[in-house]
Amino acid sequence: MNNRIIITYGENLREMTREILKKSELEKRIPKGSYIGIKPNLVLAKPSFSGATTSPVIVSALIEHLQEEGHDNLVILESSWVGDSTKRAFRICGYEDISKKYNVPLFDIKQDAYTVKSFNGMDMEVSDKVLSLDFLINIPVLKGHCQTLVTGALKNMKGCISDREKRNFHTRGLHRPIAYLNKIIKQDFILVDGICGDLDFEEGGNPVQMNRIFCGTDPVLIDSYIAEHIGYRPDDVEYIRIAKDIGVGSTDLDRAEVIVLSKDKSIAKPSSSRKVQRLSKHINAKDACSPCYANLIRALARLDDEGFLYRFKDSPILIGQGYKTAEGNGVGIGQCTSGLCKSVGGCPPSTSTILDFLKNL
Ligand code: SF4
Structure with a gap:
């Protein structure tokens, strides 16, 4: 093993x-x-x-x-x-x-x-x-x-x-x-x-x-x-x-x-952590699954460490099952956002995949 x-x-x-x-x-x-x-x-x-x-x-x-x-x-x-x-x-x-x-x-x-x-x-x-x-x-x-x-x-x-x-x-x-x-x-x-x-x-x-x-x-x-x-x-x-x-x-x-073995489709809940709340201001979530949302939060924390988070100040990142039929402009995370111009696949995409995607935009 x-x-x-x-x-x-x-x-x-x-x-x-x-x-x-x-x-x-x-x-x-x-x-x-x-x-x-x-x-x-x-x-x-x-x-x-x-x-x-x-x-x-x-x-x-x-x-x-x-x-x-x-x-x-x-x-x-x-x-x-x-x-x-x-x-x-x-x-x-x-x-x-x-x-x-x-x-x-x-x-x-x-x-x-x-x-x-x-x-x-x-x-x-x-x-x-x-x-x-x-x-x-x-x-x-x-x-x-x-x-x-x-x-x-x-x-x-x-x-x-x-x-x-x-x-x-x-x-x-x-x-x-x-x-x-x-x-x-x-x-x-x-x-x-x-x-x-x-x-x-x-x-x-x-x-x-x-x-x-x-x-x-x-x-x-x-x-x-x-x-x-x-x-x-x-x-x-x-x-x-x-x-x-x-x-x-x-x-x-x-x-x-x-x-x-199993996926988790439970919907991410708001966090009581101030730091997580600050990072989540850069996200527009609609019915985002907990693991997907968590991977995005971790990726944003690394972007913050590296000084790139400001890029998403005025254009929040989209994530969640509520974007399954969305099209057009916007940066999306996960296969639910595949209709957007800029999206990274995966269900959920890993933290490092999200990080690479966001850094290379
Ligand atoms: S991509 Fe998968 S994990 Fe992410 S929100 Fe959609 S269904 Fe949930």
């Missing part, structure tokens, strides 16, 4: 997770009796709708699937960022309830012992609990990051080291140690929460409703796919590039087998 990515779109997180796990045949990849670690992203104590943390609904559905398939030796483990308490994050993010309901222990990596591991001459203190696992399931959030541009599967492993090591990572420039850490810790399966990750910040605050969950086994390929969803090329993100160079995985999305 290494070059395979399975994605589904929608609003029913539980059903989507179960659908994707069934298709991936995750249970068959796990040897019987394995000690299985589930690593969400609980970077801080904020609920998942903030755009910062992994949805407890996705984790619950994963546990149900594993337990039904006879995999009972589970642990949820995490270490929130320096300055926040993992225990508080477990409580605020709904993981204490999961632990009680499914009888799965929570493990705070901040309280662990660590073993120094090394790659290419770089030492790092890695959690003994993580090193004791037989199978590691990583559940990052698809979101932007102010220093590394994106955060996903590779960077989520930063929650598997000591707080002292997290500080060292920052003094070493983040990218290289993140890539090297992924030579030391092997993640066996990745399930990405792409429901409403933040536009630019790992701590949330500007969630973008993206309504997608996807999975794979190559963290570099998954992060390349995440980068594309946010409007970057894999090589724009230094730690993805380094991870590829040292053999953690592949960035070759052209050779990836992407399987789409």
Whole structure:
């Protein structure tokens, strides 16, 4: 499955997770009796709708699937960022309830012992609990990051080291140690929460409703796919590039087998985020599907970063099923706007496709 990515779109997180796990045949990849670690992203104590943390609904559905398939030796483990308490994050993010309901222990990596591991001459203190696992399931959030541009599967492993090591990572420039850490810790399966990750910040605050969950086994390929969803090329993100160079995985999305299970035609709702509201002033939407609208918002955020957003100040971009019969002038996004003079196809078109189209107008 290494070059395979399975994605589904929608609003029913539980059903989507179960659908994707069934298709991936995750249970068959796990040897019987394995000690299985589930690593969400609980970077801080904020609920998942903030755009910062992994949805407890996705984790619950994963546990149900594993337990039904006879995999009972589970642990949820995490270490929130320096300055926040993992225990508080477990409580605020709904993981204490999961632990009680499914009888799965929570493990705070901040309280662990660590073993120094090394790659290419770089030492790092890695959690003994993580090193004791037989199978590691990583559940990052698809979101932007102010220093590394994106955060996903590779960077989520930063929650598997000591707080002292997290500080060292920052003094070493983040990218290289993140890539090297992924030579030391092997993640066996990745399930990405792409429901409403933040536009630019790992701590949330500007969630973008993206309504997608996807999975794979190559963290570099998954992060390349995440980068594309946010409007970057894999090589724009230094730690993805380094991870590829040292053999953690592949960035070759052209050779990836992407399987789409379900599309989502739910209509995009107004966002409470000021930044998303500001970007949406450049859009005229008529019944735009949530994933399509989200990809356009992410593309506009990148255009804003690059100083091109002013081009659409007086001529908003058209998107949505309400433009299916529209013709004539106008810039349109998605196959619904194919009757307009300038339109980009796809249903939905990806963020990077939209970005290229808008930049080249
Ligand atoms: S192209 Fe039209 S139908 Fe397809 S996702 Fe976009 S708005 Fe929805």
